[in-house]
Each structure stands twice: as C-alpha cells, then as structure tokens.
Amino acid sequence: MSIKDKIIVIIAEQGLLDVTDVKLEATLDDLGIDSLGVVESIFAIEEEFDIEVPFNANAPEKSDFDISSVGSIVVAVEKLVAEQI
Amino acid sequence: MNRVVITGAGTVNALGGNVQQTLEAMREGCSGISPLEFRDVDRLSVKIGGQVRGFDGARHFNSQKIALYDRFTQFTLVAAREAMEQSGLIFSGELAETAGVVLGTAAGGINTWDDNFRSVYEDGKNRVHPLVVPKLMNSAATSHVSMEFNLQGPSLTVSTACASSNHAIGLAFQMVRSGMTRAMIAGGSESMLTFGGIKAWEGLRVMSKSACRPFSANRSGMVQGEGAGVFVLETYVDAKVRGADILAEIVGFSMTSDASHIVMPSKHGAARAMRGALLDAKMDVTDVGYINAHGTGTSANDKTECAAVVDVFGAHSDKLMISSTKSMHGHLIGGTGAVELLACVMALRDGVIAPTIGHEIADPDCALDVVPNIARNAKVKGVVSNAFAFGGMNAVLALKGV
Numbered sequence: 001m002s003i004k005d006k007i008i009v010i011i012a013e014q015g016l017l018d019v020t021d022v023k024l025e026a027t028l029d030d031l032g033i034d035s036l037g038v039v040e041s042i043f044a045i046e047e048e049f050d051i052e053v054p055f056n057a058n059a060p061e062k063s064d065f066d067i068s069s070v071g072s073i074v075v076a077v078e079k080l081v082a083e084q085i
Numbered sequence: 086m087n088r089v090v091i092t093g094a095g096t097v098n099a100l101g102g103n104v105q106q107t108l109e110a111m112r113e114g115c116s117g118i119s120p121l122e123f124r125d126v127d128r129l130s131v132k133i134g135g136q137v138r139g140f141d142g143a144r145h146f147n148s149q150k151i152a153l154y155d156r157f158t159q160f161t162l163v164a165a166r167e168a169m170e171q172s173g174l175i176f177s178g179e180l181a182e183t184a185g186v187v188l189g190t191a192a193g194g195i196n197t198w199d200d201n202f203r204s205v206y207e208d209g210k211n212r213v214h215p216l217v218v219p220k221l222m223n224s225a226a227t228s229h230v231s232m233e234f235n236l237q238g239p240s241l242t243v244s245t246a247c248a249s250s251n252h253a254i255g256l257a258f259q260m261v262r263s264g265m266t267r268a269m270i271a272g273g274s275e276s277m278l279t280f281g282g283i284k285a286w287e288g289l290r291v292m293s294k295s296a297c298r299p300f301s302a303n304r305s306g307m308v309q310g311e312g313a314g315v316f317v318l319e320t321y322v323d324a325k326v327r328g329a330d331i332l333a334e335i336v337g338f339s340m341t342s343d344a345s346h347i348v349m350p351s352k353h354g355a356a357r358a359m360r361g362a363l364l365d366a367k368m369d370v371t372d373v374g375y376i377n378a379h380g381t382g383t384s385a386n387d388k389t390e391c392a393a394v395v396d397v398f399g400a401h402s403d404k405l406m407i408s409s410t411k412s413m414h415g416h417l418i419g420g421t422g423a424v425e426l427l428a429c430v431m432a433l434r435d436g437v438i439a440p441t442i443g444h445e446i447a448d449p450d451c452a453l454d455v456v457p458n459i460a461r462n463a464k465v466k467g468v469v470s471n472a473f474a475f476g477g478m479n480a481v482l483a484l485k486g487v
Contacts, residue, residue, distance in 0.1 A: 035385075036348060039290050052130075057290040058306045058384045 024071035088321035095167025098312030099135035111439040135310025135415025155194035160313035161226035172317035185238035189249025189273030191419030194221030250422030251472035251480035255338035274313035275420035299380035299409035310415025314423025337366025343477025355393035358479035366483040374465025380409020433486035
C-alpha cells in the first residue's frame with residue numbers, strides 16, 4: 001500500500017467513513033474530523049510510519065506540518081518518510 | 086449564613102517553598118519554569134516544567150511517615166502546616182468534631198503509580214512495598230491533613246481535573262457559610278512531573294517546549310507545574326473574636342458544566358460560572374478589579390476565556406485587570422486554583438497585581454489588560470479566580486478584601 005493509501009485508511013477510520021469517500025482535496029473538517037480527531041490521526045500516522053510529526057494543536061496553521069487537506073497531509077508525510085531514509 | 090474568611094495560607098510551588106517567597110516571585114515577575122529533572126526525561130519531547138527544586142521531604146517528615154507520603158501529600162502537608170501556623174487556629178473539642186478538610190487533586194499519587202509500575206513491568210519485580218495503595222490514593226493527602234490537625238468533620242478529595250482546587254475551596258466555603266461547620270482547611274495539590282505524567286500530556290500536543298505565554302499571540306501551549314496551596318477558612322465572627330489576621334473574605338462561588346466537549350472549552354460555560362459567582366457574592370461587575378485567569382497559554386483556553394470575560398463584564402472588561410500566574414509557576418492541574426488564590430489575596434491585601442510574564446505580542450482575541458510582564462500596584466475591591474477544566478467543569482471564586 002502506498003503512503004497515500006495508508007493515510008486515507010487512517011483518516012477514513014477516524015471519520016468513520018468509507019475509504020472511497022476520502023478525497024485528496026477534502027479538508028479534515030469536511031470529513032467531520034474535529035481537533036481531537038486530528039490529534040488521534042497524527043498519532044496513528046506516527047505509529048504507522050514510525051515518524052515524528054511536528055504538530056502543535058495550539059496553532060495548527062503555524063506548525064511545520066500542513067494539515068489543510070488530505071492531499072497536503074500525504075505530501076507532508078512523504079517528505080518526513082523520505083527524510084528518515 | 087456566615088461570612089467566610091481566610092486566616093491562613095501555605096504553599097510549596099516552583100516559585101517558592103512558602104507564601105512569602107511565592108508572592109515575592111510573583112511581584113518580581115520571576116519564572117519558576119526550567120528544564121525538568123527526573124529519570125528518563127531525555128525520552129520526552131517536552132522537557133520543561135515548573136518543578137519544585139530543593140524540596141527534601143526528609144527535612145519535614147520522619148522516615149516512618151515518609152513511607153506513607155507521595156510527593157503530592159508531602160507538598161500538601163508542608164503547605165497545610167504553614168497555613169495552620171499563620172492562622173493560629175487549634176482544632177479541639179467540638180470544633181475539631183465538626184471541622185474538616187477538602188482538597189483537590191487530579192492525579193493524586195502518580196509518582197507512586199509511576200515508580201511501582203516501573204518496578205513490576207520494566208524491572209520485572211513481583212513484589213511492591215506494602216503501603217503502595219494508601220500512598221497513591223487521591224484522598225491520601227486529605228486523610229493525612231485530617232490526622233495531623235485533628236479534623237474529624239466533613240473531609241473529602243475533589244477531582245475535577247484543572248478545576249479541582251477551586252471546587253475544593255468553593256465547597257469548603259459553602260460548608261462554613263451554611264453553618265455546617267465553623268472552620269475548614271481547603272486547597273489542592275499536584276505532582277504530575279513524572280515520566281509517565283508528562284508522556285501522557287505530550288500526546289495531547291498542547292504542551293509548549295519553550296515557555297508558557299498566556300494571552301500572547303506567539304503562545305505555544307501550556308507548561309506543567311507542581312506543588313500545593315492550602316488555606317484555613319473560618320467564620321468572620323470566629324476570626325474576629327480570636328483576633329486572627331484576616332487575609333481575605335470569600336464571598337461567592339459558582340460551578341457550571343459545559344456539557345459539550347471533553348477537551349474544548351465553552352464560552353457559555355465559563356461565562357455562566359463567572360456570572361454565577363458574582364450573583365452568589367452579590368457583587369456588581371464594576372466591583373471586580375482583578376481576575377486571576379485560568380490562562381493556560383493554549384489558544385483554545387485563552388481566546389475562549391477572554392470572550393467569556395467580555396460577555397460577563399461588558400464595558401467594564403476594559404477597566405479590569407486579568408493575569409495568568411501560570412506563566413510563572415506553570416499549570417498545577419488539580420492544585421492550580423489553590424496556588425493562584427495567593428495572587429488574589431496579594432491583590433486584595435497588598436494592592437499588588439501579579440503579572441502575566443512571557444507576554445511578547447498582543448493577541449487581538451485577548452484584547453484585555455493582561456498586566457503584561459510587570460506587576461502593578463493597584464487598589465482593588467473585589468477579585469475573581471477562574472478555573473475551567475477539561476470536560477467542561479468550571480469553578481469560579483469571588484473574594485473581597487476585609
């Protein structure tokens with residue numbers, strides 16, 4: 001499974017959605033994921049890829065990790081995974 | 086209905102080992118936040134806190150006693166001794182039979198949990214010390230205070246996360262006011278600066294790695310502290326008859342529940358609690374000169390709290406001062422309201438308003454007089470102390486000078 005597909009599975013699980021309903025352009029808010037869901041999703045991503053995600057819930061927009069859409073999360077995780085190798 | 090006054094105060098926290106040191110540090114705008122020191126701290130991503138330094142339990146308790154006292158209980162007893170000494174009150178006879186103690190804590194003996202989990206899980210030991218249970222229970226500190234000072238009346242521990250101490254003080258206030266008892270000890274304590282304690286908080290991603298900057302636009306989250314604050318509450322009449330030094334009068338208390346979210350605060354719940362405390366105190370909004378904010382330094386709290394203040398105080402919100410002393414001692418979780426009450430007493434008694442330190446950039450969503458960085462001399466008639474906990478449990482106290 002690609003990084004993108006794995007992230008979609010994580011987000012679908014968090015939003016209680018079918019993976020086919022998780023589009024790359026969607027925001028987490030669109031998918032009904034609130035602030036707690038965001039923190040849980042990031043935890044699941046860290047566990048799945050064994051990475052540290054720089055994310056502060058106080059100022060998500062100022063974090064180095066872009067969570068503005070599913071697609072931006074995929075890009076950010078791909079970058080973190082690449083940096084790790 | 087009895088008038089209820091505070092005649093003794095005691096504390097241990099990152100700013101000092103007693104009330105005098107703590108108030109001096111608040112006046113000077115000192116920070117008690119520094120790099121954490123405990124086992125495995127290198128495995129944490131959050132490495133700062135308001136840790137109590139140089140506290141040696143052996144200086145205060147004999148070896149037999151200390152085997153029973155978790156760090157949160159030790160802080161409580163040291164603070165309670167200071168408060169009792171100041172008040173000069175002695176619990177004996179009928180007073181002892183009706184007086185009690187109400188204390189707040191969120192995590193109780195978490196140091197004891199942490200140490201013993203390590204021992205059985207990590208070190209593979211199959212035996213723990215026989216007194217682990219009475220040492221770790223959340224009500225241990227309350228029990229030991231009752232034993233040390235002969236308090237045989239209503240005694241209990243309150244656990245409402247970050248509002249625990251305010252709930253505890255408020256309940257004790259109501260007991261004395263109603264005539265159920267003539268005196269109570271009240272306050273709270275916390276000692277969650279352990280590997281397990283901080284690791285759990287890290288997960289929420291609301292902790293700052295640099296500093297606690299309440300109401301500052303560049304805030305980066307909360308910083309945890311530890312310690313205790315303990316007060317002696319008694320009727321105004323008794324205090325007068327005894328010739329006791331009255332530190333302040335507690336005049337109102339209100340509790341509300343947001344009934345909405347397990348971590349996000351609600352403006353309405355906070356506003357209802359502040360309004361309720363003023364109503365209970367028969368105070369007008371213009372009577373309030375200072376609010377000791379919950380002010381955690383998270384954007385969720387700070388923006389919601391300021392909006393709630395504007396809601397309740399209207400035009401007067403531009404005239405009052407509001408500061409968060411968590412910027413100095415950190416967030417003592419279940420013990421925080423008790424240590425923060427000291428800033429309220431200082432405002433009423435000494436006319437000194439403790440500052441919000443670490444304030445660098447004004448936040449338009451917190452456009453109130455947050456007493457940035459430098460303490461201020463000001464005469465205030467009434468003060469309000471806010472505590473808004475995770476899970477929406479709100480507890481607000483109102484006090485006046487005597």
